[in-house]
Amino acid sequence: MRTYVLDPGSPTPLYEQLYRCIKEDLLAGVIAGGEKLPSKRALAENLNVSRITVESAYQQLLTEGYLRSRPRSGYYAEVLETLPQPSAPRCPAAAPVSEAPPPSAGQFPFSVWARLMRGVLLDCRERLLAPMPGQGLPELRAAIAGMLRRSRGMAVDPEAIVIGAGAEYLYNVLLQLLGRDKVFALENPGHRKLRQVYAAGGAQVRPVEMDESGVTVPGLIASGAGVLHISPGHQFPTGAVMPIARRRQLMAWLGSSRGRYLIEDDYDSEFRFTGKVIPTMYSMDATGRVIYLNTFSKTITPALRISYLILPPELLDRYREKLGFYSCTVPSFEQLTLARFLDEGYFEKHVSRMKRHYRLLRQRFRAELEQRQFGQRVEVLEDEAGLHMLLRLKTVLPDADLTARFQASGIPAAALAQYYFPDTAPKTPGAVVLQYADLPETEIPAVLDLLAEIVKGEE
Amino acid sequence: MRTYVLDPGSPTPLYEQLYRCIKEDLLAGVIAGGEKLPSKRALAENLNVSRITVESAYQQLLTEGYLRSRPRSGYYAEVLETLPQPSAPRCPAAAPVSEAPPPSAGQFPFSVWARLMRGVLLDCRERLLAPMPGQGLPELRAAIAGMLRRSRGMAVDPEAIVIGAGAEYLYNVLLQLLGRDKVFALENPGHRKLRQVYAAGGAQVRPVEMDESGVTVPGLIASGAGVLHISPGHQFPTGAVMPIARRRQLMAWLGSSRGRYLIEDDYDSEFRFTGKVIPTMYSMDATGRVIYLNTFSKTITPALRISYLILPPELLDRYREKLGFYSCTVPSFEQLTLARFLDEGYFEKHVSRMKRHYRLLRQRFRAELEQRQFGQRVEVLEDEAGLHMLLRLKTVLPDADLTARFQASGIPAAALAQYYFPDTAPKTPGAVVLQYADLPETEIPAVLDLLAEIVKGEE
Numbered sequence: 027m028r029t030y031v032l033d034p035g036s037p038t039p040l041y042e043q044l045y046r047c048i049k050e051d052l053l054a055g056v057i058a059g060g061e062k063l064p065s066k067r068a069l070a071e072n073l074n075v076s077r078i079t080v081e082s083a084y085q086q087l088l089t090e091g092y093l094r095s096r097p098r099s100g101y102y103a104e105v106l107e108t109l110p111q112p113s114a115p116r117c118p119a120a121a122p123v124s125e126a127p128p129p130s131a132g133q134f135p136f137s138v139w140a141r142l143m144r145g146v147l148l149d150c151r152e153r154l155l156a157p158m159p160g161q162g163l164p165e166l167r168a169a170i171a172g173m174l175r176r177s178r179g180m181a182v183d184p185e186a187i188v189i190g191a192g193a194e195y196l197y198n199v200l201l202q203l204l205g206r207d208k209v210f211a212l213e214n215p216g217h218r219k220l221r222q223v224y225a226a227g228g229a230q231v232r233p234v235e236m237d238e239s240g241v242t243v244p245g246l247i248a249s250g251a252g253v254l255h256i257s258p259g260h261q262f263p264t265g266a267v268m269p270i271a272r273r274r275q276l277m278a279w280l281g282s283s284r285g286r287y288l289i290e291d292d293y294d295s296e297f298r299f300t301g302k303v304i305p306t307m308y309s310m311d312a313t314g315r316v317i318y319l320n321t322f323s324k325t326i327t328p329a330l331r332i333s334y335l336i337l338p339p340e341l342l343d344r345y346r347e348k349l350g351f352y353s354c355t356v357p358s359f360e361q362l363t364l365a366r367f368l369d370e371g372y373f374e375k376h377v378s379r380m381k382r383h384y385r386l387l388r389q390r391f392r393a394e395l396e397q398r399q400f401g402q403r404v405e406v407l408e409d410e411a412g413l414h415m416l417l418r419l420k421t422v423l424p425d426a427d428l429t430a431r432f433q434a435s436g437i438p439a440a441a442l443a444q445y446y447f448p449d450t451a452p453k454t455p456g457a458v459v460l461q462y463a464d465l466p467e468t469e470i471p472a473v474l475d476l477l478a479e480i481v482k483g484e485e
Numbered sequence: 486m487r488t489y490v491l492d493p494g495s496p497t498p499l500y501e502q503l504y505r506c507i508k509e510d511l512l513a514g515v516i517a518g519g520e521k522l523p524s525k526r527a528l529a530e531n532l533n534v535s536r537i538t539v540e541s542a543y544q545q546l547l548t549e550g551y552l553r554s555r556p557r558s559g560y561y562a563e564v565l566e567t568l569p570q571p572s573a574p575r576c577p578a579a580a581p582v583s584e585a586p587p588p589s590a591g592q593f594p595f596s597v598w599a600r601l602m603r604g605v606l607l608d609c610r611e612r613l614l615a616p617m618p619g620q621g622l623p624e625l626r627a628a629i630a631g632m633l634r635r636s637r638g639m640a641v642d643p644e645a646i647v648i649g650a651g652a653e654y655l656y657n658v659l660l661q662l663l664g665r666d667k668v669f670a671l672e673n674p675g676h677r678k679l680r681q682v683y684a685a686g687g688a689q690v691r692p693v694e695m696d697e698s699g700v701t702v703p704g705l706i707a708s709g710a711g712v713l714h715i716s717p718g719h720q721f722p723t724g725a726v727m728p729i730a731r732r733r734q735l736m737a738w739l740g741s742s743r744g745r746y747l748i749e750d751d752y753d754s755e756f757r758f759t760g761k762v763i764p765t766m767y768s769m770d771a772t773g774r775v776i777y778l779n780t781f782s783k784t785i786t787p788a789l790r791i792s793y794l795i796l797p798p799e800l801l802d803r804y805r806e807k808l809g810f811y812s813c814t815v816p817s818f819e820q821l822t823l824a825r826f827l828d829e830g831y832f833e834k835h836v837s838r839m840k841r842h843y844r845l846l847r848q849r850f851r852a853e854l855e856q857r858q859f860g861q862r863v864e865v866l867e868d869e870a871g872l873h874m875l876l877r878l879k880t881v882l883p884d885a886d887l888t889a890r891f892q893a894s895g896i897p898a899a900a901l902a903q904y905y906f907p908d909t910a911p912k913t914p915g916a917v918v919l920q921y922a923d924l925p926e927t928e929i930p931a932v933l934d935l936l937a938e939i940v941k942g943e944e
Contacts, residue, residue, distance in 0.1 A: 071895045074925050134614055140606045143818075147599045155593055157787040191650040191790070191814035198657060202685045222810045226661045228687050328616040329817035331650070351681045355650035357819050358788035359602075436530045466533045 028057070028064070029072055031152040040075055041082035048083060052092050052103055054168035054184050059105030063093065134327055138372055139363065146362045153362060158354045162189025162334070166361040169368035170334055177374055180309055180318075186342050191355035192331035193293060193321045194223050199335070199352075200317065201227040203345055204253050204287055211251030213241055215445035215452070217262055217293075220255065233447040236264075239272040243279055253287045254280075258307055259295035263416060263445050263459045265408045273307055281313045287341075292320040296377045297384060297412040314338040322364065324413075325377055332356050332364055384413065384463055391415070391462055391470060398474055403481040407454075413463035416442065419456045419477065420484040428458060431480065437473050438464040487516070487523070488531055490611040499534055500541035507542060511551050511562055513627035513643045518564030522552065593786055597831050598822065605821045612821060617813045621648025621793070625820040628827035629793055636833055639768055639777075645801050650814035651790035652752060652780045653682050658794070658811075659776065660686040662804055663712050663746055670710030672700055674904035674911070676721055676752075679714065692906040695723075698731040702738055712746045713739075717766055718754035722875060722904050722918045724867045732766055740772045746800075751779040755836045756843060756871040773797040781823065783872075784836055791815050791823055843872065843922055850874070850921055850929060857933055862940040866913075872922035875901065878915045878936065879943040887917060890939065896932050897923040 030047040032040050051057045063069075066084065070077040084101055087093040093101050146154075153163075161167070167184035174180040190196040197220065201210075206229045212220055214233030224231045234254070235245030241256055254276065258268035280286050290307045308318035321333035337345055354361075367373050395404060408416040421428070425441035432439040442457035465473065489506040491499050510516045522528075525543065529536040543560055546552040552560045605613075612622075620626065626643035633639040649655040656679065660669075665688045671679055673692030683690045693713070694704030700715055713735065717727035739745050749766045767777035780792035796804055813820075826832050854863060867875040880887070884900035891898040901916035924932065 068895075074927065136610055136614065143606060144603065147602060151595055154788055155595065155786045191654070192812055194811055195650070195654065195814055202687075206687055219810055226808060228661075228665055323812075327614045328812070329613050331812065331814050331816060349685060351678055352653055353651055353782075353787070353790065355654055355790050355814055357790060357816065359819070360816050436527070468533065 031156045032073060032075065033152050041079045041086070044073070044075070044079060044083040045086045048087060049092055050168075051164060052087075054164055054171075056164045056168075056185060057103045058185070059103050061103045062099075063101040063103065065100055135372060135376055139367065142363045142366045142370075142372075143359070145366065146359060150358075150362050154358055156358075158358050158361075160350055160352050160354050161185075161187065162354050162356065163358055163361045163365070165365040166368075167334075169365040173368045173373060178306060180306060182336055186337050186339070188335040188337060188345065189354055189356050189361065190333055190335070192323055193291070193319065193333045194219065195331070195355055196319060196333050196335055197223045198227050199349065200253075200289060200319075201229050202349060203341065208252035208285075208287075209250050210253045210255060211241070211246060211249045212255050212447075213257070213261060214447050214450055215263060215442060216257075218445060220291075221447065224255075233450050238266065240266060240268040241272075241276070243275050246276070246279060252285055253289065255289040255291060257291045257293060257295070259290075259292050260297075260412060262294065262412075263414060263442065265412060265414075265416065273310065277307070277310065277313070280315055286315060288316045290316055290318050292318065294324055294412050295320075296325050297381060308336060311338065314340055317341065325373070325380070326364075326367075330360060330364075332360060387462060387465075387467070388415065390467070394470055394474055398478060400477070400481060403484050404477055407457060414459050414461045417458045417460055417477075418454065419458055419481055421456055421480050422484075423480060425452065425455055428456070428480070431476065432458070435472065435476055437469070437476060438462075439473075490615045491532060491534065492611050500538045500545070503532070503534070503538060503542040504545045507546060508551060509627075510623060511546075513623055513630075515623045515627075515644055516562045517644070518562050520562045521558075522560040522562065524559055594831060594835055598826065601822050601825045601829075601831075602818070604825065605818060609817075609821050613817055615817075617817050617820075619809060619811050619813050620644075620646065621813050621815065622817055622820045622824070624824040625827075626793075628824040632827045632832060637765060639765060641795055645796050645798070647794040647796060647804065648813055648815050648820065649792055649794070651782055652750075652778065652792045653678065654790070654814055655778060655792050655794050656682045657686050658808065659712075659748060659778075660688050661808060662800065667711035667744075667746075668709050669712045669714060670700070670705060670708045671714050671906075672716070672720060673906050673909055674722060674901060675716075677904060679750075680906065683714075692909050695720075697725065699725060699727040700731075700735070702734050705735070705738060711744055712748065714748040714750060716750045716752060716754070718749075718751050719756075719871060721753065721871075722873060722901065724871060724873075724875065732769065736766070736769065736772070739770075739774055745774060747775045749775055749777050751777065753783055753871050754779075755784050756840060767795060770797065773799050776800065784832070784839070785823075785826075789819060789823075791819060846921060846924075846926070847874065849926070853929055853933055854936075857937060859936070859940060862943050863936055866916060872920060874919045874921050876917045876919055876936075877913065878917055878940055880915055880939050881943075882939060884911065884914055887915070887939070890935065891917070894931065894935055896928070896935060897921075898932075 028051065030044060032043045032047075034040065036043065048057070048063075057063070063084070064072070066077050066080045070080045073080070084093060088095060088101075092104055094104055095101050164184065166189060167187040170187055171182040171184045174182050188196070188199070190199060201224060206227060209230045209232055210224050211232050211234045212224075213236060221231050232249040232251060234241040234249050234251070236242065240258060240261060241254070246254060256268070256276075258273060260267065276288065280288050288307065292306065306318060308316045315338060317338065318336040319333065323331055323333065326332075392406065395406070403420040405418040406415065407418050419428070423431070425443035429440040429444055438461035439458055442454055442459055443452040445459065446452045460473070487510070489503060491502045491506075493499065495502065507516070507522075516522070522543070523531070525536050525539045529539045532539075543552060547554060547560075551563055553563055554560050623643065625648060626646040629646055630641040630643045633641050647655070647658070649658060660683060665686060668689045668691055669683050670691050670693045671683075672695060680690050691708040691710060693700040693708050693710070695701065699717065699720060700713070705713060715727070717732060719726060735747065739747050747766065751765065765777060767775045774797060776797065777795040778792065782790055782792065785791075851865065854865070857863075862879040864877040865874065866877050878887070882890070884902035888899040888903055897920035898917055901913055901918055902911035904918065905911045919932070
């Protein structure tokens with residue numbers, strides 16, 4: 027039975043607190059349309075309140091049309107108008123752009139966050155001490171659904187969201203959900219951590235060959251994969267956006283055999299700078315086997331671990347049956363703060379401010395690069411790739427030595443070769459992934475000096 | 486290289502900030518005695534400060550005797566006096582007892598916690614935005630080591646502590662660390678979640694037979710286990726404390742074959758009410774294969790997921806090598822707040838206040854039980870078991886029906902049989918685990934009414 031934390035010491039009467047809680051659940055879809063509510067007696071016992079309290083709350087909800095009563099059966103949630111499903115793929119609305127100059131570009135709005143935290147401390151004492159639902163607090167799940175609706179045009183049921191302490195944690199959850207007997211196929215090159223996590227979790231991990239559109243279907247079939255984990259919105263480290271044709275091919279692969287799953291990892295996709303926005307694969311999915319994953323660790327701060335999954339219905343049932351015993355790993359305090367941060371529009375503002383900040387950083391770096399007149403010796407392969415830049419250096423140095431040179435100088439860069447699976451041949455020797463977002467601006471000359479040293483003597 | 490977050494805007498000079506950070510690491514053992522420090526040049530580059538800043542910080546540490554300089558080699562940490570190893574097992578010091586009556590017994594000191602949170606928000610802005618070490622923040626690890634030293638007489642190296650978002654998360658970490666090819670042996674009866682987590686993680690899980698001292702060595706050998714997971718300080722749900730003789734037998738089992746490990750799960754042990762305090766198995770371990778695990782979720786609030794492992798040296802190395810890529814799953818905000826809560830003595834005060842609160846609750850329940858004159862029909866098997874009580878009801882009802890009766894009435898109780906592995910025979914039919922700590926006091930009569938109904942007609 028759902029439970030609510032009511033505060034007898036509050037000036038708001040108990041029945042009204044309960045009414046608000048249930049209404050919130052109905053609006054957020056936590057209680058689904060048509061669902062039977064607990065009997066007045068059972069709910070009163072469960073909440074340790076009088077039956078009259080529950081009766082008054084239910085009556086108010088009846089009056090306002092949220093509930094329907096069936097004689098000798100009980101109370102049922104009305105089917106509320108759901109978000110319209112897009113008939114054609116919709117493009118996300120642009121994030122609101124704040125007109126004022128960013129107070130401190132490239133910085134997290136810490137004072138806003140701190141203010142929200144203080145507000146949560148004042149308002150939510152009981153919530154902060156109460157046990158949490160395993161999938162995360164309904165407030166945060168509703169806020170995430172709202173943000174995805176506004177910024178990505180996604181229609182998401184908050185009940186299908188699972189909150190977890192970071193993407194790495196959720197990769198492990200997915201492994202347990204989908205089964206470690208499955209072969210997990212990954213983009214090659216790609217995030218090293220992804221392979222590390224899946225391998226540590228005991229899965230078979232295989233690289234899939236890629237062309238300029240992303241993983242290829244023949245490569246995918248050759249891998250024998252049951253689960254494909256990709257970032258179609260923003261591949262790392264190439265920064266490529268998977269075109270719609272390849273997405274459709276992968277959807278066909280997904281639908282052509284039972285037990286196949288696709289994990290759409292949208293990690294970092296907020297920081298794409300240009301280009302057409304393509305709907306998520308989750309939104310185009312008709313097979314019910316696409317899982318959407320994203321994280322706030324990268325967009326807000328790495329000291330905050332909040333990530334989420336959106337599970338399709340069959341997998342949601344399986345999650346609840348097989349893994350429903352897991353407690354939520356994110357403190358309720360951070361969940362409530364983030365919910366307010368999202369609901370009040372700060373997140374979208376912050377992302378848009380960060381995008382401008384990174385764009386400036388990138389422009390500055392490119393300008394300084396041009397001043398050095400490297401010509402063909404330092405080529406920018408991709409600079410729409412988010413928080414890093416892909417360069418190609420003309421050098422006889424092997425890739426491993428390149429990485430070592432950057433590391434020795436404390437520069438956050440490595441050869442692209444480092445992002446390939448150990449036994450696969452990197453396609454672009456001399457390619458370097460520079461994490462420019464982690465670079466203090468004062469360090470840019472040092473980076474350029476090192477580049478100059480590396481390509482010295484080349485034509 | 487270790488990195489520190491320095492604040493150029495602070496009134497404290499940069500060199501002094503750096504000096505304090507390094508000193509803290511030296512005192513906390515994060516930098517070990519004899520360890521070489523990074524060169525001034527490398528550290529200056531890494532921190533993006535001038536070399537003079539680093540030089541001044543090092544000079545101050547030299548003067549105070551924290552560092553030693555070797556010509557043409559660099560700076561080394563002095564070996565600081567370590568905590569004396571107890572020659573005989575030591576008993577923990579008693580937790581300080583606050584003399585004032587508890588302001589609100591059984592309640593978490595939320596206002597203290599909120600004040601500490603506000604303090605962290607004010608003081609630690611940079612820390613809250615900086616990436617975290619994978620094992621958790623040094624402040625919290627040092628604070629945990631300090632608390633364990635004061636309250637448990639344990640000498641723990643903060644570097645050996647791994648912080649994670651809840652015990653369930655850490656069970657998965659242990660599974661990955663020790664290998665899921667191992668057989669995991671668990672107490673039977675025991676926590677259901679433990680089996681669920683290990684099974685979901687892909688391990689073979691086997692029950693071990695128990696007598697009144699805990700798991701038996703013949704049972705353990707029969708299980709074929711490589712890893713034994715037990716709660717010797719406070720078995721759940723029997724509440725038994727494992728006597729020293731059995732502990733020694735288990736240590737002998739552990740030492741007699743390579744690749745065996747023992748997980749000492751100290752979950753809930755803070756709430757033991759009486760009886761001699763026995764040193765942890767971690768403290769008596771000479772094999773280097775005992776892992777200590779504990780959590781704050783139960784003692785503080787379930788809405789806060791902070792648990793920790795203490796790894797013996799060989800496993801710590803293996804952790805860093807195999808799993809060092811994992812990010813810490815607990816937000817730095819909660820880590821810093823908890824560190825202060827521990828350092829300022831609030832945790833021990835809170836635990837001691839909670840113990841008194843639970844003891845009162847228990848006494849009240851027992852008194853009401855006696856008033857009902859159940860005689861032999863309701864027997865208290867164990868009421869030193871922490872947050873629950875073990876009762877035995879004289880009834881013809883099968884255990885499954887007993888559990889169903891409690892559940893239907895919303896009473897947090899279940900037959901002891903529910904805590905056994907599915908295919909094993911529970912030894913004590915009619916035994917019931919009552920989670921009295923979760924019971925609103927106003928509900929006690931309802932519980933007694935139900936007990937009366939169940940044993941009605943029995944002699």
